[in-house]
Amino acid sequence: DQQVKQNSPSLSVQEGRISILNCDYTNSMFDYFLWYKKYPAEGPTFLISISSIKDKNEDGRFTVFLNKSAKHLSLHIVPSQPGDSAVYFCAARGGQGAQKLVFGQGTRLTINP
Amino acid sequence: ETGVTQSPTHLIKTRGQQVTLRCSSQSGHNTVSWYQQALGQGPQFIFQYYREEENGRGNFPPRFSGLQFPNYSSELNVNALELDDSALYLCASSSRQGTYTEAFFGQGTRLTVV
Numbered sequence: 150d151q152q153v154k155q156n157s158p159s160l161s162v163q164e165g166r167i168s169i170l171n172c173d174y175t176n177s178m179f180d181y182f183l184w185y186k187k188y189p190a191e192g193p194t195f196l197i198s199i200s201s202i203k204d205k206n207e208d209g210r211f212t213v214f215l216n217k218s219a220k221h222l223s224l225h226i227v228p229s230q231p232g233d234s235a236v237y238f239c240a241a242r243g244g245q246g247a248q249k250l251v252f253g254q255g256t257r258l259t260i261n262p
Numbered sequence: 263e264t265g266v267t268q269s270p271t272h273l274i275k276t277r278g279q280q281v282t283l284r285c286s287s288q289s290g291h292n293t294v295s296w297y298q299q300a301l302g303q304g305p306q307f308i309f310q311y312y313r314e315e316e317n318g319r320g321n322f323p324p325r326f327s328g329l330q331f332p333n334y335s336s337e338l339n340v341n342a343l344e345l346d347d348s349a350l351y352l353c354a355s356s357s358r359q360g361t362y363t364e365a366f367f368g369q370g371t372r373l374t375v376v
Contacts, residue, residue, distance in 0.1 A: 250297075
């Protein structure tokens with residue numbers, strides 16, 4: 150049962166343009182959502198998060214949007230840079246003190262010069 | 263660099279053998295979580311340790327076990343290895359009071375079972 154889904158395995162974007170990565174979830178008990186970035190041979194690096202009580206969180210070039218009614222979140226990167234090329238994972242934390250993160254399958258983002 | 267180190271970085275084992283993976287947590291962090299990442303998938307939660315006690319477990323069989331030591335470093339043990347155990351094993355260190363925004367991952371141990 151895949152509770153967090155990233156339906157696009159890959160995405161290719163021109164440098165300087167906007168990258169939009171999408172994530173859907175099924176469990177309405179999730180209380181926190183996070184995006185991680187992963188380079189080859191490295192562990193995931195935390196990028197940005199959003200609480201379920203908010204609908205937007207911004208940090209520099211990165212903005213995460215949460216649509217609770219649609220159970221959908223997205224990560225916007227503007228402008229996209231070559232160093233943004235990596236695999237991006239969406240993750241959700243279960244509510245009521247649950248400690249585990251549930252990850253999506255990941256989207257490989259490639260920024261083309 | 264996160265300060266979370268895992269060893270070894272790569273390992274090859276034979277089916278049926280046992281393996282121990284190690285993780286040293288970031289200074290000041292008292293919680294360690296372990297994840298398994300199969301090829302082409304996202305990380306899957308195995309279990310978490312807080313102050314040397316297991317604090318939550320994912321859908322993994324009992325042959326996956328762990329330890330946390332007084333210095334908050336941790337071990338993941340897997341007995342009776344199966345081919346499907348081949349994966350990247352990730353350790354994440356965090357502070358108990360924090361959300362996962364405080365979690366830092368190590369670089370992982372790539373386990374291959376042949």
